[in-house]
Amino acid sequence: MTAMFREAIERMTPYTPGEQPRLGKRVIKLNTNENPYPPSPMVRRAVVKSAGSSLRLYPPPRADEFVGAAARLYGISREMIIAGNGSDELLAMLFRAALGPGDKVAYALPTYSLYDTLAAIQEARVAAIPLGPAFAPPLSELANQHARLTIVCNPNSPCGTIAEPDGLDSLAQAIAPNLLVIDEAYVDFAETNALHLAKRHGNVAVLRTLSKSFSLAGMRLGFCFAQPPVIEGLLKVKDSYNLSRLAVTAGAAALADAAWMRRNVELVKRTRAATEKRLRQMGFEVPPSQANFVLARIAGHPMDAIANALRRRGILVRHFPRSVFADALRISIGRPAEMAALFKALEPLVKPIVAAREPANRPGSSRALKQ
Ligand SMILES: Cc1ncc(COP(=O)(O)O)c(C=O)c1O
Numbered sequence: 001m002t003a004m005f006r007e008a009i010e011r012m013t014p015y016t017p018g019e020q021p022r023l024g025k026r027v028i029k030l031n032t033n034e035n036p037y038p039p040s041p042m043v044r045r046a047v048v049k050s051a052g053s054s055l056r057l058y059p060p061p062r063a064d065e066f067v068g069a070a071a072r073l074y075g076i077s078r079e080m081i082i083a084g085n086g087s088d089e090l091l092a093m094l095f096r097a098a099l100g101p102g103d104k105v106a107y108a109l110p111t112y113s114l115y116d117t118l119a120a121i122q123e124a125r126v127a128a129i130p131l132g133p134a135f136a137p138p139l140s141e142l143a144n145q146h147a148r149l150t151i152v153c154n155p156n157s158p159c160g161t162i163a164e165p166d167g168l169d170s171l172a173q174a175i176a177p178n179l180l181v182i183d184e185a186y187v188d189f190a191e192t193n194a195l196h197l198a199k200r201h202g203n204v205a206v207l208r209t210l211s212k213s214f215s216l217a218g219m220r221l222g223f224c225f226a227q228p229p230v231i232e233g234l235l236k237v238k239d240s241y242n243l244s245r246l247a248v249t250a251g252a253a254a255l256a257d258a259a260w261m262r263r264n265v266e267l268v269k270r271t272r273a274a275t276e277k278r279l280r281q282m283g284f285e286v287p288p289s290q291a292n293f294v295l296a297r298i299a300g301h302p303m304d305a306i307a308n309a310l311r312r313r314g315i316l317v318r319h320f321p322r323s324v325f326a327d328a329l330r331i332s333i334g335r336p337a338e339m340a341a342l343f344k345a346l347e348p349l350v351k352p353i354v355a356a357r358e359p360a361n362r363p364g365s366s367r368a369l370k371q
Pocket of ligand 1 (some may be wrong): 033
């Protein structure tokens, strides 16, 4: 039988999105790094206002109102911004524009696994570089690859660690004129960002999303900052009307109320600090996170059973069974009450594992003998 699609598509493994239970189902959802707090009330007002007869008409192809709001908020000219249907779409455009069959793309391992999917679609060669000590992004090893496209997810998922802007600056210089994409999906929860590098270097594209800090995952809004030649290249591969009218106005309203976003970010960061502390007390290794999630690991102990047990109790967390972090859970930061429910469910599951690993409790140790 002849295959219906290109061989690369027939062969590839599809991306697996995190589970999205139907609305109204009572679960504690800590699996896809959404914001536990609602978007600005200005978003609702803007959407209601634009949900009228203007929907007869196609939306503005370059999402002008949204791009204008981003230009104002970030102090960057409109010519340096392109809007996407989520930053996933911008990633797809970047892969499509930069990579043909056999071209090399480099990124850390592990990182956001959509990069693998997009590389497979383009039939690109992947240089997946293991994270450094303490899960640090492997910047100098990435520089040595001289790939046609290099991506740094910063902060990185699933570990929440971050590369400092100076390191990214050097990476951009080392690989020029090849493109460096800095995926800053989680950067509003971090202490630094690399937006200025898009102004400084002609080969840097910085991606942002409204899905996390602005609480708008359901609206599908992202943007890319880069110098005009990069933006012009991306416009060539963009769908004509990639953002709906509702998304354009919602995005503009959200960006106009950045103070709302910052308040929510502060709440999430406070809960993140408490979560890291509590998980470490339970015996997990938790790298300090600069994102709205934490990675909780017990080295060498697969987490399938714990993830499934939590699921049965109505708590969804992310688990990556076939990765180097099969021994970890990625836990999105929810509201304090949601995290309290997680701790209550998790503690009895993890206690016997931690106890069994403590040298003092192993058979033959002096403490174990005394008991
Ligand atoms: C690192 C990273 N980049 C991009 C995205 C996609 O975000 P969006 O919702 O804007 O498509 C995600 C979503 O989880 C992500 O984790």
